Amino acid sequence: MKSLELVIPAGNPEKLHTAILYGADAVYIGMEGFSLRARQAEFAPEHIADGVQRAHQYGIKVYAALNIFARNQDLKNLPPALEILNEAGVDAIILSDPGVLRTIRKSGIEIPVHLSTQANTTNVEAVRFWGEQGVRRIVLARELSLDEVAEIAAAVPEMEVELFVHGAMCMAYSGRCFLSAFRTGRSSNYGDCTHPCRWEHVLLEKTRPTEPLILEEDQRYSYLLSSKDLCMIEYLPDIQKAGVTGLKVEGRMKSVYYLAVVTRTYRQALNELQKKPGQFIARPEWLAELGMISNRGYTTGFYFQRESMINEVSPQVKYYQTHDLVGTVLDYEPHAARILVGVRNQLTEEDRLELLLPDATIPLDPGQMTDDNNYKVKSAHNGYRIYFPVHRNVPVGAVIRRQITGSC
Numbered sequence: 001m002k003s004l005e006l007v008i009p010a011g012n013p014e015k016l017h018t019a020i021l022y023g024a025d026a027v028y029i030g031m032e033g034f035s036l037r038a039r040q041a042e043f044a045p046e047h048i049a050d051g052v053q054r055a056h057q058y059g060i061k062v063y064a065a066l067n068i069f070a071r072n073q074d075l076k077n078l079p080p081a082l083e084i085l086n087e088a089g090v091d092a093i094i095l096s097d098p099g100v101l102r103t104i105r106k107s108g109i110e111i112p113v114h115l116s117t118q119a120n121t122t123n124v125e126a127v128r129f130w131g132e133q134g135v136r137r138i139v140l141a142r143e144l145s146l147d148e149v150a151e152i153a154a155a156v157p158e159m160e161v162e163l164f165v166h167g168a169m170c171m172a173y174s175g176r177c178f179l180s181a182f183r184t185g186r187s188s189n190y191g192d193c194t195h196p197c198r199w200e201h202v203l204l205e206k207t208r209p210t211e212p213l214i215l216e217e218d219q220r221y222s223y224l225l226s227s228k229d230l231c232m233i234e235y236l237p238d239i240q241k242a243g244v245t246g247l248k249v250e251g252r253m254k255s256v257y258y259l260a261v262v263t264r265t266y267r268q269a270l271n272e273l274q275k276k277p278g279q280f281i282a283r284p285e286w287l288a289e290l291g292m293i294s295n296r297g298y299t300t301g302f303y304f305q306r307e308s309m310i311n312e313v314s315p316q317v318k319y320y321q322t323h324d325l326v327g328t329v330l331d332y333e334p335h336a337a338r339i340l341v342g343v344r345n346q347l348t349e350e351d352r353l354e355l356l357l358p359d360a361t362i363p364l365d366p367g368q369m370t371d372d373n374n375y376k377v378k379s380a381h382n383g384y385r386i387y388f389p390v391h392r393n394v395p396v397g398a399v400i401r402r403q404i405t406g407s408c
């Protein structure tokens with residue numbers, strides 16, 4: 001059976017570091033102006049070479065997403081971007097537009113190409129077609145069942161198949177949607193979706209504007225357009241059996257806390273799958289961990305052909321989230337057995353804090369927070385630098401989370 005590659009979103013250099021630290025096999029990055037995740041989720045061109053070099057030091061591959069639906073002007077801007085990616089040594093380019101593929105071929109640059117899920121590849125002949133164009137890996141449409149995935153993978157063993165296994169789902173077909181462009185002028189097809197499908201909606205009949213039709217599930221929120229999040233951690237053996245190579249996590253816009261938890265949890269699960277291939281059972285603590293990051297309840301999406309499950313969002317909540325990020329480790333001082341933390345959020349001595357290491361979770365006592373002068377501090381704010389005693393080596397970039405008041 002093929003070994004599985006955990007492909008983690010790395011929206012910026014810090015997130016790349018997080019992905020490396022917590023166990024990614026590969027990362028995908030966006031380049032300013034050419035990916036489907038705009039603004040803060042892209043690498044500036046001058047940071048790409050450093051990022052690639054750093055990932056390669058750890059044996060981690062870097063895939064660059066150029067998966068916009070390009071206009072003519074975009075194609076004109078492409079050659080210099082390709083040069084940058086080629087010189088940086090990225091391991092593949094992820095694209096969805098045949099025009100981008102043709103521009104790469106015309107440039108003479110020899111970089112492996114992956115086809116983005118945005119290309120909506122749903123059948124064997126489409127995979128063969130893209131294979132004939134020199135595409136090496138296909139990120140199949142999220143709308144396929146696992147049986148269809150297995151049929152495709154078996155029919156084209158020379159191609160690599162990748163699937164999304166975790167993260168937000170679109171109610172549009174693999175993200176092809178104009179809702180955001182219509183409502184806010186920011187287009188999902190340029191990676192700039194504002195997620196209006198998750199806003200509150202009611203349906204008004206034109207002649208009765210004061211009588212909204214009851215299509216919302218409660219007074220606050222309509223769930224008709226809003227999906228649960230995908231989570232396939234319990235089904236990794238099924239995915240492996242289906243002949244999949246890449247396991248992709250959604251979320252280049254998400255926080256380093258989200259990345260740390262998802263990467264670490266899937267890493268643990270994949271290690272277990274590798275050690276005990278015939279006896280894999282998802283551990284309750286993995287599911288509990290994935291419940292500690294922002295989510296809207298989890299679903300297996302279309303993989304088991306239970307489409308109705310996708311939209312079953314509980315009317316009780318918009319998001320579930322029991323913990324949030326309060327800081328990251330800036331330094332470990334072995335002589336003083338303490339960590340220096342860059343605070344990202346307000347925290348007090350009443351908070352319940354945990355330090356996430358790649359192989360362990362350690363409680364931190366906020367009553368022992370100290371400042372540069374070793375004085376105790378009762379609270380800290382975004383931008384503060386504080387110390388906690390920790391009696392083991394801690395990597396820079398490790399994440400500290402806090403239980404959100406009221407959650408259990």
Ligand code: SF4
Pocket residue numbers: 169170171172175176177178179180188193194195196197198
């Ligand atoms: S508005 Fe919703 S359905 Fe449309 S692209 Fe954005 S996330 Fe997807």
